[in-house]
Amino acid sequence: MELLKAQGIDKSYGEKQVLGxxxxxxxxxxxxxxxxxSGCGKTTLFNVLSGLEKPDSGQxxxxxxxxxxxxxxxSYMLQKDLLFPYRKVIDNxxxxxxxxxxKKKEARQKAEPLFETFGLQGTQDKYxxxxxxxxxxxxxxxxxxxxxxxxxxxxxxxxALDTITKGMIHRWYLEVMEKxxxxxxxxxxxxxxxxxxxxxxxxxxxxxxxxxxxxxxxxPRPRAEDFSLxxxxxxxxxxxxxxxxxx
Amino acid sequence: xxxYQSITNKLAPVxxxxxxxxxWYLCSDREWIPAYMLPSPVEVAxxxxxxxxxxxxQAVYTLQEAFYGLGIGVVLAFGAxxxxxxxxxxxxxxxxxxxxxxxxxxxxxxxxxxLWLGFGMAPKITLVTITTFFPITVGLLGGFSSADPDAIRxxxxxxxxxxxxxxxxxxxxxxxxxxxxxxxSASYAIxxxxxxxxxxxxxxxxxxxxxxQKAYAFDRMFAVIxxxxxxxxxxxxxxxxxxxxxxxWEKKENRSVTYE
Numbered sequence: 432m433e434l435l436k437a438q439g440i441d442k443s444y445g446e447k448q449v450l451g452x453x454x455x456x457x458x459x460x461x462x463x464x465x466x467x468x469s470g471c472g473k474t475t476l477f478n479v480l481s482g483l484e485k486p487d488s489g490q491x492x493x494x495x496x497x498x499x500x501x502x503x504x505x506s507y508m509l510q511k512d513l514l515f516p517y518r519k520v521i522d523n524x525x526x527x528x529x530x531x532x533x534k535k536k537e538a539r540q541k542a543e544p545l546f547e548t549f550g551l552q553g554t555q556d557k558y559x560x561x562x563x564x565x566x567x568x569x570x571x572x573x574x575x576x577x578x579x580x581x582x583x584x585x586x587x588x589x590x591a592l593d594t595i596t597k598g599m600i601h602r603w604y605l606e607v608m609e610k611x612x613x614x615x616x617x618x619x620x621x622x623x624x625x626x627x628x629x630x631x632x633x634x635x636x637x638x639x640x641x642x643x644x645x646x647x648x649x650x651p652r653p654r655a656e657d658f659s660l661x662x663x664x665x666x667x668x669x670x671x672x673x674x675x676x677x678x
Numbered sequence: 679x680x681x682y683q684s685i686t687n688k689l690a691p692v693x694x695x696x697x698x699x700x701x702w703y704l705c706s707d708r709e710w711i712p713a714y715m716l717p718s719p720v721e722v723a724x725x726x727x728x729x730x731x732x733x734x735x736q737a738v739y740t741l742q743e744a745f746y747g748l749g750i751g752v753v754l755a756f757g758a759x760x761x762x763x764x765x766x767x768x769x770x771x772x773x774x775x776x777x778x779x780x781x782x783x784x785x786x787x788x789x790x791x792x793l794w795l796g797f798g799m800a801p802k803i804t805l806v807t808i809t810t811f812f813p814i815t816v817g818l819l820g821g822f823s824s825a826d827p828d829a830i831r832x833x834x835x836x837x838x839x840x841x842x843x844x845x846x847x848x849x850x851x852x853x854x855x856x857x858x859x860x861x862x863s864a865s866y867a868i869x870x871x872x873x874x875x876x877x878x879x880x881x882x883x884x885x886x887x888x889x890x891q892k893a894y895a896f897d898r899m900f901a902v903i904x905x906x907x908x909x910x911x912x913x914x915x916x917x918x919x920x921x922x923x924x925x926x927w928e929k930k931e932n933r934s935v936t937y938e
Contacts, residue, residue, distance in 0.1 A: 481835045482835070483831060483834055483835055502834050502835050502836075502837050503835070503836055503837020503838075504837075505835075506835065506836070507832065507835035509828055509831070509832060511828055513826070513828055513829050513832050515829070515846070515847070515850065516927055517850040517851075517853065517925070517927045518850075518927075526836070526846065527836045530833075530836050530837060530838050530842055530846075531836075531837065557932075558926075558927045558932045558933070560927070560932065560933045560934075560935075561932060561933070561934065561935055562935065563935050578835075578836050
């Protein structure tokens with residue numbers, strides 16, 4: 432089922448057109464990667480999808496309802512974890528619920544059981560400074576999940592982590608996604624990460640940027656631990672690289 | 679090891695203080711400086727003890743003025759900084775004015791305030807308000823603008839409006855610089871109150887000092903100076919305590935990574 436849909440998004444800053452007719456689709460339960468070189472307009476696109484900026488033309492739909500230019504509908508997670516240092520982890524995680532008008536106690540009750548799912552049990556009353564980088568990112572993800580109406584935008588969420596932590600968090604992430612069924616649109620410039628995690632990959636390129644290719648990674652999930660060492664993985668990777676070069 | 683370090687940290691200032699006191703003692707004991715110009719530290723200490731009841735009695739007035747003035751200063755600073763943060767136009771218009779008010783010497787306005795407001799507490803409280811308002815306002819404004827723009831973006835993406843962004847991001851981001859401003863203002867408040875009493879009034883440590891000066895009772899005068907310094911230090915320590923209570927996330931044990 433269609434969850435998040437963008438149609439013909441144009442966006443310019445002054446003379447410079449950044450996005451030229453971007454259309455994309457995120458179905459329920461899907462994990463879709465948006466791949467492109469730095470500075471190609473990925474973040475602008477996410478700002479439009481999350482409602483932080485209005486496109487010059489084009490529309491954004493969430494479950495068929497138009498949400499163009501309306502923030503607070505699709506949750507958005509940035510590269511920095513942006514946990515507020517002055518709020519305990521539980522209060523950080525509950526923030527979107529409280530902003531949505533929920534009582535503090537009720538919000539805590541809703542968030543509490545998810546701490547285990549996200550591997551954060553026992554951290555509720557800690558401050559973010561007491562968590563390791565990987566844990567902070569997971570807490571940020573939990574907050575993103577709680578602020579979502581089913582769809583989440585992740586802007587290079589794991590790019591600040593070191594390679595080993597990143598590998599661990601990828602495996603963990605896929606496991607959690609199975610459990611919570613969060614539909615995700617994911618920005619990355621890491622090709623391996625894109626192939627490893629996603630159901631489909633969109634290549635965003637050109638000036639102004641548009642979706643030039645769509646690659647379906649139809650290896651079913653859960654994928655084997657050694658998926659990234661298989662021939663199939665390499666084939667996908669080759670395909671992605673050639674698309675990036677062609678465009 | 680840690681304990682040892684904290685002792686050596688305290689050793690340096692204690693030694694410096696002892697050195698100054700020793701030098702002072704020598705100067706007056708050997709009569710390098712005549713006693714009517716610089717009383718010996720022993721005399722000052724004696725005066726400090728015997729005069730304590732009088733000083734405490736006068737301090738009640740000074741402290742009241744300082745607290746009222748500081749309280750009003752804090753409230754006004756909060757109002758001004760919040761408005762200036764909410765309306766950039768206001769910020770641009772008012773900020774230079776704020777800076778200019780700071781270049782006006784308080785000692786010069788104090789007599790004017792007495793002229794306008796009389797010899798009671800009002801001119802003193804006003805002067806303290808004027809001197810304490812600025813550091814807090816500037817602290818708050820700096821704190822508000824130090825809020826991470828990405829954090830604000832995140833809040834907006836969660837559907838938060840200006841008010842909620844102010845409450846959940848800007849206000850807590852400003853806590854640290856607010857307390858820095860408050861700490862400075864607390865010491866300014868005492869000094870401001872004493873100065874304005876000095877320039878006209880019936881009660882308070884400043885008035886008491888002018889009397890001692892006229893009586894050439896320099897040992898007692900020095901005792902009052904020491905007393906005022908002590909009050910200021912205590913007040914600053916109290917602000918630090920408040921800060922620790924208000925910002926539990928800054929505590930050391932809440933800052934180290936405990937989970938892997």
